[in-house]
Amino acid sequence: MDISSFNPPRRILMGPGPSDISPQVLQAQSRPIIGHLDPLFVNMMDEIKALLQxxxxxxNAHTFAVSAPGSAGMETCFVNLVEPGDKVVVCINGVFGQRMLENVERCGGVPVVVEDSWGEAVSIEKVSQTLEQHPDAKILAFVHAETSTGVASDAQALCALAKQHNCLTIVDAVTSLGGIPVKVDEWGIDAIYSGSQKCLSCVPGLSPVSFSQAAVSKLTSRNSKVQSWFLDQSLVMGYWSGEQKRSYHHTAPVTALYALHESLLALYKEGLEQSWQRHADMHSQLADGLTELGLDLMVDQSCRLPQLNLVAIPNGVDEAAIRAKLLNNYNLEIGAGLGQFAGKAWRIGLMGYAARKENVSLCLAALAEVLGES
Amino acid sequence: MDISSFNPPRRILMGPGPSDISPQVLQAQSRPIIGHLDPLFVNMMDEIKALLQxxxxxxNAHTFAVSAPGSAGMETCFVNLVEPGDKVVVCINGVFGQRMLENVERCGGVPVVVEDSWGEAVSIEKVSQTLEQHPDAKILAFVHAETSTGVASDAQALCALAKQHNCLTIVDAVTSLGGIPVKVDEWGIDAIYSGSQKCLSCVPGLSPVSFSQAAVSKLTSRNSKVQSWFLDQSLVMGYWSGEQKRSYHHTAPVTALYALHESLLALYKEGLEQSWQRHADMHSQLADGLTELGLDLMVDQSCRLPQLNLVAIPNGVDEAAIRAKLLNNYNLEIGAGLGQFAGKAWRIGLMGYAARKENVSLCLAALAEVLGES
Incomplete structure (x- = not known):
């Protein structure tokens, strides 16, 4: 075989994720490995827990990172909290709501779907009606920030509704965490998962999760075993909990957790409010520039995510050719449309370390040049 | 919060994993991130597949790395190949055979257990009798190299038996791959999983797997959906397959895959036979030295793993204090006993990059010193 070491170019990642990673985080990840039960490592895990909180x-005491990507974080919430026969109201307004539905079905849950158009927020009114109609529903599941459409839904209002109807909530915050406000305790979220590789700007492969006391109670009073051994939180708690001797569950992804520690520390040092503001400011600059170029942002301003911008592809433009030119000539990655928006939209991300002025300027300049040529 | 960047010391890892990582692999991992659908990345994934083959x-075309640790690789094999009601013969001679049983049960399979003592190999005779008694068994599952005991079982003979009885095989090669012979096609293994962080000396967090054509047929002719969305190989194939356009499934752990590419390349350049021989040679030196120190290797030479050595704790020795001294005074990690061997044995690993002469010498010298003091 004629294979040599892989030396990637320096790309600028402005797609839907993975996002750019700061040199500090990449450097942290390359530090020497130590054991996953080493006292120094266990201490670092406690710091990660505090930073995630x-x-x-x-x-929430039950706050840590699943040793796998965001999709596994999603599955962690569903397999632990949905028992066969449980009725779950699932809101679908894009790819990741559909994936939630898949999860409910594969757990033996009974799904009740609330559907909204792609590109629109989850309708509070429809959810309210549905919860009225299904007083036996046990869980409300929705996506806070739909990565497939660039839409934010009103997590606070949805959680308040769920509480009124005695439902637990499962919230997808993969794209929202760090980019827009996410307030687990204030909003009363019961189970939430995110991804390391969006607005946290860590390496992909980890999924931060947090369970409220009510979620932990539901888990510990289950009648049946969690169908996944790997994701069974009643077992994983023994490794991540600070209250007892750490018991071996699986070998933690040590170096990826170094990176998570460093990226969360950067977020803490910047401050959450400052990070939200930076994402909002960069979005404004990008939106203004795109408008000047005659490009349309497809999501209404009332529910638009600053960190992920759905841009309509102009008539007659070969969208894949444009993306290839940006990648090959400018080392700039923007995302293709997903699901219903495949071929109809680009997704331009401004996530974490990538939400910087120089990236906005480059993206606008490069788009102007390649669209001018096409 | 008073938290600063994490700067681990340089440890020498001679436990049951994670193993030491070469500077080249750590460096590969810290290269700039590119997108998980970038053509350059997809090409690298094809190289990883060839190196894993x-x-x-x-x-096997279906050969790649699960985006999660070895425990998830185990679960990948069981959830895809075991349907509710399927009878599965599970061999247990340590912690990881027990974990296989957990997996069978959580998949709704009907387990038939073949039990052997911890510290001994799986009995070919017992498995043969069990397969005779259960002609409706569909799968034989066993651990090739038991990480909890340091025992190798005869995978070739077990797979031959399974074939005679029309059973598929699921084989745990987490600790064996790269350290002792593993010959998937020659032995007729149907589904095999390993871990990135043992004899491959890559970062922890990935699980190489391979499915034979018969395993893929079983998967594609299932009556029920795979209970895990994240691990459903009928979906994951769309991302890892070279034959069709790569479809998004989840965000791949890009930088960890850089590391896997580099570590597999190192194994390819060294050569498998040379790697097996190196592990055997280092084991010989370690075993001789331990014997000179008056320490007993607990596993019979006929089934002893060179890469993981179960050492009896001498009477009256505080085993945890010895490990702590090795760690704190020599930066040397050896492993505690697990399960039945907790408090009774140490586990000294010689895995991948750690299987080097200087490590053997240090380990013996340090053990002599701390045992002399105790």
């Missing part, structure tokens, strides 16, 4: 704005 | 000694 800050990022999620929660006091 | 070499490591597993297989032509």
């Amino acid at each position: 800050y990022a999620f704005q929660t006091q | 070499y490591a597993f000694q297989t032509q």
Whole structure:
């Protein structure tokens, strides 16, 4: 075989994720490996937990990172909290709501779907009606920030509704955490998962999660075993909990956790409010520039995510050719449309370390040049 | 919060994993991130597949790395190949055989257990009798190299038996791959999983797997959906397959895959036979030295793993204090006993990059010193 070491170019990542990673985080990840039960490592895990509690704005003891990507974080919430026969109201307004539905079905849950158009927020009114109609529903599940459409839904209002109807909530915050406000305790979120590789700007492969006391109670009073051994939180708690001797569950992704520690520390040092403001400011600059170029942002301003911008592809433009030119000539990655928006939209991300002025300027300049040529 | 960047010391890892990582692999991991659908990245994934086919000694098209640790690789094999009601013969001679049983149960399979003493190999005779008694068994599952005991079982003979009885095989090669012969095609293994962080000396967090054509057929002819969305190989294939356009499934752990590429390349350049021989040679030196120190290797030479050595704790020795001294005074990690061997044995690993002469010498010298003091 004629294979040599892989030496990637320096790209600028402005797609839907993975996002750019700061040199500090990449450097942290390359530090020497130590054991996953080493006292120094266990101490670092406690720091990660504290930093995640800050990022999620929660006091939840059950707050840590699943050793796998965001999709596994999603599955962690569903397999632990949905028992066969449980009725779950699932809101779908994009790809990741659909994936939630898949999860409910594969757990043996009974899904009740609330559907909204792609590109629109979850309708509070429809959810309210549905919860009225299904007083036996046990869980409300929705996506806070739909990565497939660039839409934010009103997590606070949805959680308040769920509480009124005695439902637990499962919230997808993969794209929202760090980029827009996420307030787990204040909003009363019961189970939330995110990804390391969006607005946290860590390496991909980890999924921060947090469970409220009510979620932990539901888990510990289950009648049936969690169908996934790997994701069973009643077992994983023994490794991540500070209250007892750490018991071996699986070998933690040590170096990825170094990176998570460093990226969460950067977020803490910047401050959550400052990070939200930076994402909002960069979005404004990008939106203004795109408008000047005659490009349309497809999501209404009332529910638009600053960190992920859905841009309509102009008539007659070969969208894949434009993306290839940006990648090959400018080392700039923007995202293709997903699901219903495949071929109809680009997704331009401004996530974490990538939400910087020089990136906005480059993206606008490069788009102007390649669209001018096409 | 008073938290600063994490700067681990340089440890020498001679426990049951994670193992030491070469500077080249750590450096590869810290290269700039590119997108998980970038053509350059997709090409690198094809190289990883070819390198894994070499490591597993297989032509299986369905060969790649699960984006999570070895425990998730185990679960990948069980959730995809075991349907509710399927009878599965599970061999237990340590912690990881027990974990296989957990997996069978959580998949709704009907387990038939073949039990052997911890510290002994799986009995070919017992498995043969069990397969005779259960002609409706569909799968035989066993651990090739038990990480909890340091025992190798005869995978070739077990797979031959399974074939005679029309059973598929699921084989745990987490600790064996790269350290002792693993020959997927020659032995007729149907589903195999390993870990990145043992004899491959890559970062922890990935699980190489390979499925034979018969395993893929079983998967594609299932009556029920795979209970895990994240691990459903019928979906994951769309991302890792070279034959079709790569479809998004989840965000791959990009930088960890850089590291896997580099570590597999190192194994390919050294050569599998040379790697097996190196592990055997280092084991010989370690075993001789331990014997000179008056320490007993607990596993019979006929089934002893060179890469993981179970050492009896001498009477009256505080085993945890010894490990703490090795760690604190020599930066040397050896492993505690697990399960039945907790408090009774140490586990000294010689895995991948850690299987080097200087490590053997240090380990013996340090053990002599701390045992002399105790």
